Structures are given as structure tokens and as C-alpha cells.
Amino acid sequence: MTFQQKSSEVNQDKAKNGTTVQNEYSYAVAILLKETDKVVDPNLNLLQVNPGQINYRNVINAELQNDQSVLMSKVSVDAKIYSKNGKKPVYTSIKSDMQIAPNSHLTYPISLNGTSMKAGDYTLKMKVTATANKQVKKWTFTKDFTIKSKQARDLNKSDVDVKANTNNSNWLYILIGAALLIIIIILIVVIILQRKKNSNQ
Structure with missing residues (x-):
């Protein structure tokens, strides 16, 4: 709900006398409406876990459902x-000070931190922990899920961090290969010179 101050007659008189700028203030107030005084017990469900992306970066999305008409605040995961x-x-995510609206879903992303997504079977x-009706509630979830090879391959192709890491790795391999080649050439030259020296003696 938005409130705005009513223009006074004094301000209107000043405007007529040559004042061309008037400041009017308004502010919004959050209102929580209840249909009943009965206390609603909060409840959370973990619906599904799926691989995905946020801003072209690989994540594992855990979909939480608040199926009650109660606001959850100070949510920690x-x-x-x-x-x-x-x-x-293999992956960890800790966040706090979140909110979950009544009768809503929260998609909680777990970042892979720029690493390649790998196909396989996993467990989340x-x-x-959340505060609702001035009481702290806790839930514990365990859910198995599978990342398919095609999903991992497609997501890795479009992940900007994975691409950057792959390019850096390629340059590293090239430098290591070049260094090894130079060492081998030096060893061959030294062996040839040593054999010539021995044959001359």
C-alpha cells in the first residue's frame, strides 16, 4: 500500500505566488493480510533436483515448496x-537471510564454481532453517538425482567459466609439451656430442 502526503493550502498559495517547484513525498507500507487468526504451521517440501544454468554458469537447482499460507523469514540453507x-x-552451498513467500516455490541454485559438470548419480x-510465526523451524532433506551425459555435455558447452578454464588448460598443455620437446632435443644434442668426443679419443 502506498501513502502520499496531501498538498496543503499553504503550498498551493506559494505555487500561485511564483514558486514553481513543490516536493511531494510518498512511501510504501508492506501489509500482511490474514483470513483467520488460526496459527498456520509452516511446511517445506523438496520437490526436485535438476542441473541447470544461471547467467551461463552451471548450477544444480533444488526446488523448495512452501505449501502453506505463511511467510518464512531468516531462511538459512x-x-x-x-x-x-x-x-x-563434491559441491557445497550455504546461504542465509532469505525469505520464502506464502504458497510459493524457491529455486535454490548450488554453483559448480566454474568446474565441468559430470554425468552420474548424485545425492543432495x-x-x-526458517522463522515463521515467531518460531524457528528446521527441515532436513535427502534426494537422489541423475545428471545425464547429454545434459552435462550441453551445459558445459554454454558455460562461460568452463570455456575459460578449458582454454587456459589447453595453453598449459601446449607450454608443457614445448618444454618437454626442448629438453629432449638438448639431451639428444648432448648425447651426440659426447659420442663424438669419445670416438675422437
């Missing part, structure tokens, strides 16, 4: 992705 049956997380383990 601790998400870890493991290779199937792995014990160490996620802890979510």
Missing part, C-alpha cells in the same frame, strides 16, 4: 551434493 555413496561433498543433502 546448508546444501551439500555427494557422488552416489560418496562420503565427501540439505538442511533448511
Whole structure:
């Protein structure tokens, strides 16, 4: 809802007397409407986990659903992705101070930090903490998902960070190969000179 100050007669008189600039102020106030006084218990669901991109960068998207008519504030998420049956997380994301609107979905992205997406079976383990109705609630989710080879290949092709890392790696391999070639040539020259020296003696 937006409020605006009513123009006073004094300001209108000044405008008639030659004042051409008037400042009028308005401000917005957030209002939360309730149809009942009954306290609604908050609830979160983890619907699905899928690979995707944000700003041409690879992510794993976890879709959370708030299926109740209650606002969740101070939302904190601790998400870890493991290779199937792995014990160490391959990707981690921790964020806090978020909000989830009533009866809505939140797509939570877990960044791959410029690394190539790899096909395979994975497990997402996620802890979510939120405040609703002045009470802190906690949820724990575990969900298996699969990244297919075609998905990983297509996403890696359009990821700008993966392209940059690939180009840098190619130059590194070229430099290493050139250095090894120079060392081999030097060794061959030294061996030939040493044999000539021995034959002359």
C-alpha cells in the first residue's frame, strides 16, 4: 500500500505566488493480510533436483515448496551434493537471510564454481532453517538425482567459466609439451656430442 502526503493550502498559495517547484513525498507500507487468526504451521517440501544454468554458469537447482499460507523469514540453507555413496561433498552451498513467500516455490541454485559438470548419480543433502510465526523451524532433506551425459555435455558447452578454464588448460598443455620437446632435443644434442668426443679419443 502506498501513502502520499496531501498538498496543503499553504503550498498551493506559494505555487500561485511564483514558486514553481513543490516536493511531494510518498512511501510504501508492506501489509500482511490474514483470513483467520488460526496459527498456520509452516511446511517445506523438496520437490526436485535438476542441473541447470544461471547467467551461463552451471548450477544444480533444488526446488523448495512452501505449501502453506505463511511467510518464512531468516531462511538459512546448508546444501551439500555427494557422488552416489560418496562420503565427501563434491559441491557445497550455504546461504542465509532469505525469505520464502506464502504458497510459493524457491529455486535454490548450488554453483559448480566454474568446474565441468559430470554425468552420474548424485545425492543432495540439505538442511533448511526458517522463522515463521515467531518460531524457528528446521527441515532436513535427502534426494537422489541423475545428471545425464547429454545434459552435462550441453551445459558445459554454454558455460562461460568452463570455456575459460578449458582454454587456459589447453595453453598449459601446449607450454608443457614445448618444454618437454626442448629438453629432449638438448639431451639428444648432448648425447651426440659426447659420442663424438669419445670416438675422437
